[in-house]
Amino acid sequence: MLDVCLLGTGGTMPLPRRWLTALVTRFNGHSLLIDCGEGTQIAMKEAGISPNPIDVICFTHFHADHISGLPGLLLSMGNADRTDPVTLIGPRGLVRVVTALRSIAQELPFEVRMVEIEDRTQEFDLFGYRIQAFRVNHNVTCYGYSLSIPRAGRFDADAARRQEIPLKAWNRLQKGERVEMDGRVYRPEMVMGPARRGIKLTYCTDSRPTPAISDAAAGADLFICEGMYGDPEDAGKARKKKHMTFAEAAALAREAKAEELWLTHFSPSLVGAARYMDQVTEIFPNASLGWDGRSCTLDFPEE
Amino acid sequence: MLDVCLLGTGGTMPLPRRWLTALVTRFNGHSLLIDCGEGTQIAMKEAGISPNPIDVICFTHFHADHISGLPGLLLSMGNADRTDPVTLIGPRGLVRVVTALRSIAQELPFEVRMVEIEDRTQEFDLFGYRIQAFRVNHNVTCYGYSLSIPRAGRFDADAARRQEIPLKAWNRLQKGERVEMDGRVYRPEMVMGPARRGIKLTYCTDSRPTPAISDAAAGADLFICEGMYGDPEDAGKARKKKHMTFAEAAALAREAKAEELWLTHFSPSLVGAARYMDQVTEIFPNASLGWDGRSCTLDFPEE
Numbered sequence: 001m002l003d004v005c006l007l008g009t010g011g012t013m014p015l016p017r018r019w020l021t022a023l024v025t026r027f028n029g030h031s032l033l034i035d036c037g038e039g040t041q042i043a044m045k046e047a048g049i050s051p052n053p054i055d056v057i058c059f060t061h062f063h064a065d066h067i068s069g070l071p072g073l074l075l076s077m078g079n080a081d082r083t084d085p086v087t088l089i090g091p092r093g094l095v096r097v098v099t100a101l102r103s104i105a106q107e108l109p110f111e112v113r114m115v116e117i118e119d120r121t122q123e124f125d126l127f128g129y130r131i132q133a134f135r136v137n138h139n140v141t142c143y144g145y146s147l148s149i150p151r152a153g154r155f156d157a158d159a160a161r162r163q164e165i166p167l168k169a170w171n172r173l174q175k176g177e178r179v180e181m182d183g184r185v186y187r188p189e190m191v192m193g194p195a196r197r198g199i200k201l202t203y204c205t206d207s208r209p210t211p212a213i214s215d216a217a218a219g220a221d222l223f224i225c226e227g228m229y230g231d232p233e234d235a236g237k238a239r240k241k242k243h244m245t246f247a248e249a250a251a252l253a254r255e256a257k258a259e260e261l262w263l264t265h266f267s268p269s270l271v272g273a274a275r276y277m278d279q280v281t282e283i284f285p286n287a288s289l290g291w292d293g294r295s296c297t298l299d300f301p302e303e
Numbered sequence: 304m305l306d307v308c309l310l311g312t313g314g315t316m317p318l319p320r321r322w323l324t325a326l327v328t329r330f331n332g333h334s335l336l337i338d339c340g341e342g343t344q345i346a347m348k349e350a351g352i353s354p355n356p357i358d359v360i361c362f363t364h365f366h367a368d369h370i371s372g373l374p375g376l377l378l379s380m381g382n383a384d385r386t387d388p389v390t391l392i393g394p395r396g397l398v399r400v401v402t403a404l405r406s407i408a409q410e411l412p413f414e415v416r417m418v419e420i421e422d423r424t425q426e427f428d429l430f431g432y433r434i435q436a437f438r439v440n441h442n443v444t445c446y447g448y449s450l451s452i453p454r455a456g457r458f459d460a461d462a463a464r465r466q467e468i469p470l471k472a473w474n475r476l477q478k479g480e481r482v483e484m485d486g487r488v489y490r491p492e493m494v495m496g497p498a499r500r501g502i503k504l505t506y507c508t509d510s511r512p513t514p515a516i517s518d519a520a521a522g523a524d525l526f527i528c529e530g531m532y533g534d535p536e537d538a539g540k541a542r543k544k545k546h547m548t549f550a551e552a553a554a555l556a557r558e559a560k561a562e563e564l565w566l567t568h569f570s571p572s573l574v575g576a577a578r579y580m581d582q583v584t585e586i587f588p589n590a591s592l593g594w595d596g597r598s599c600t601l602d603f604p605e606e
Contacts (some may be wrong), residue, residue: 013379014342016349038375039317039342046319064374064407071367072341076316100406103399104367 002027002149002199004222005295007043011205011228011243011265012065019043019292020065021265023203023224024054027149030127032056033073034145034203040069041076047293052080055127059090060205061142062097070098071105078108085111089124089133091141092116117143121216134216136207139242144204146216151300152176153193160191199298202258205265208239209248217256221298224290225249226265230276243267246276250283264290305330305452305502307525308598310346314508314531314546314568315368322346322595323368324568326506326527327357330452333430335359336376337448337506343372344379350596355383358430362393363508364445365400373401374408381411388414392427392436394444395419420446424519437519439510442545447507449519454603455479456496463494502601505561508568511542512551520559524601527593528552529568533579549579553586567593 003026008019020037024044031054033040044051051073060066077086088098094116102112115124120135130148135141155174169179169186179186202217205226217223228243229235238245244252246263253261261284266273273289280287306329311322323340327347334357336343347354354376363369380389391401397419405415418427423438433451438444458477468489472482482489505520508529520526531546532538541548547555549566556564564587569576576592583590 013375013382014345016345038372039345042317042319042342062407064378068371068375068407069341072316072371075367079316097406100403103403104365104371 002201002298004201004298005047005049005293006224006262006264006290007040007047008292009264009266009290010268012268014039015268021205024049025147028128029053030055032129032147034058035060035066036069036073037065038068041073043292051077052082054086056087056089058131058145059094060144061091061138061140062093067097071101074105074108078110082110085113087113087115087126089115089117091143132216134212136204136213137210137242138206142206144202144207144213144216146200146202146220149199151196151198153195156191156193163190165191197301199300201298206243208242209244209252214252214255217252217258220256220258222260222262223253223256223258224262224264225252227263228265228267230270230273246280247283250280250287253284253287259286261287262290262294263287305504305601307504307601308350308352308596309527309565309567309593310343310350311595312567312569312593313571315571317342318571324508327352328450331431332356333358335432335450337361338363338369339372339376340368341371344376346595354380355385357389359390359392361434361448362397363447364394364441364443365396366443370400374404377408377411381413385413388416390416390418390429392418392420394446435519437515439507439516440513440545441509445509447505447516447519449503449505449523452502454499454501456498459494459496466493468494500604502603504601509546511545512547512555517555517558520555520561523559523561525563525565526556526559526561527565527567528555530566531568531570533573533576549583550586553583553590556587556590562589564590565593565597566590
């Protein structure tokens with residue numbers, strides 16, 4: 001199962017009682033953070049989540065509201081005596097920007113690894129997460145991320161017995177390994193059913209709507225998407241500033257056939273967001289507003 | 304009069320309900336900020352203070368907890384359509400560090416001027432503030448700041464009449480200007496009494512106690528000083544990490560003959576700070592704990 005916490009829901013600048021948009025997930029002892037604006041480390045502590053086990057930080061882009069909290073977060077992880085390396089993933093320019101920001105976070109007791117995304121879509125397998133970065137459409141190079149937890153097929157014990165596979169090979173076959181034993185070779189596909197549906201979470205901020213987003217979010221259990229503006233009258237502003245309205249995000253969720261949509265990355269000027277939700281749920285019924293610290297646990301579906 | 308607001312009281316890292324130590328003052332329409340850690344712009348908004356009229360930002364040093372909020376603050380000032388230049392003052396290295404941090408705050412609608420402090424003590428006169436930077440003793444180059452509002456002497460109208468100084472010259476003489484009129488020269492000292500006591504505020508974080516601090520804080524109306532540790536048993540840790548205990552700060556205030564002491568820059572591990580205050584007020588009676596948003600107004604003394 002995947003623990004999900006939307007740390008903040010603000011865009012552009014942090015406000016009292018509204019942290020900047022960022023997401024943290026926990027899976028199997030490994031935490032992953034997407035974006036880290038000013039105050040994200042405080043939002044984590046408020047949510048009761050330690051920054052220390054963060055193994056991967058993905059950046060959508062390098063506007064300050066998505067990365068300015070990085071030096072402080074790294075230093076806090078260092079103060080908590082972390083020694084394991086941290087992997088940063090982001091658009092081209094990551095090394096330049098992070099190196100510049102580290103002018104105030106020079107001494108860390110762990111290695112900072114950096115991976116720049118080269119293609120329009122790119123996959124990374126880290127700590128049990130399948131991370132798919134997909135290019136979106138903002139006024140600078142910007143990516144969304146789908147996080148998937150793949151799930152192997154069901155183990156068929158009858159088939160294993162039928163094929164006289166020794167018991168001591170079963171566990172390794174379940175883990176997907178090929179096993180040689182007593183002169184025979186056993187392959188996982190001899191005993192494992194087809195891969196089952198895993199968990200999928202898609203996160204996208206700072207973009208105009210594009211098919212790349214609904215493609216990436218296809219069938220997601222949870223789609224967290226920016227909605228900079230609630231008022232349909234702000235559609236022109238959204239186009240100009242390369243952001244979305246709530247309704248545009250809802251249309252993407254419908255197109256993607258996602259299970260659920262949380263809206264986030266609200267304009268500092270947005271107040272009374274709830275009054276726009278009737279129109280939004282007409283487009284995509286399972287849409288709701290995010291809030292700072294909103295959490296859920298995504299489980300593998302029962303079969 | 305000088306409005307003073309201690310925006311935060313934390314050291315090392317920001318915490319829920321404890322912003323990092325920073326100070327903002329307002330005088331005659333011009334705001335001045337000392338230090339700008341992660342979240343300082345949010346602390347300002349919580350205190351009801353706009354970041355927009357900040358004309359000067361002084362940095363004690365370049366540890367992240369004192370400067371990491373700068374890019375976000377500059378961008379927020381830009382979003383509020385500021386066009387007047389902002390002057391940054393700090394130790395050598397200011398240009399290098401700020402240039403690096405501006406990799407995520409490149410486009411601003413105002414000029415950022417930078418002044419690096421060259422000497423052990425150095426004075427700057429800006430917007431009616433006399434700013435005295437004084438070198439302190441930390442593990443990197445670090446400065447404290449005294450902010451003074453000088454006050455001219457009293458205007459002696461009788462003396463002006465006696466010397467037959469034309470009425471239309473009075474105002475300029477009061478402002479300290481030399482006036483030539485109808486072939487005669489009038490100088491301010493002909494009509495102005497000796498300079499009166501002004502307002503003085505001294506701010507010091509991140510240092511061991513040194514005579515430079517008590518010298519700089521001599522006679523201050525308010526002395527805001529770091530007290531990283533409350534427990535006298537942490538004196539060794541304070542020495543090692545180049546910080547102070549509450550008692551050491553109180554001894555500096557006594558030495559300086561300051562009017563009042565506020566303690567700040569508390570260690571993240573400090574809880575129950577109040578229980579150490581009896582010992583502190585034995586050393587310096589008018590000492591108290593700072594708190595986030597603690598404010599006061601310093602007035603010219605009545606005469």
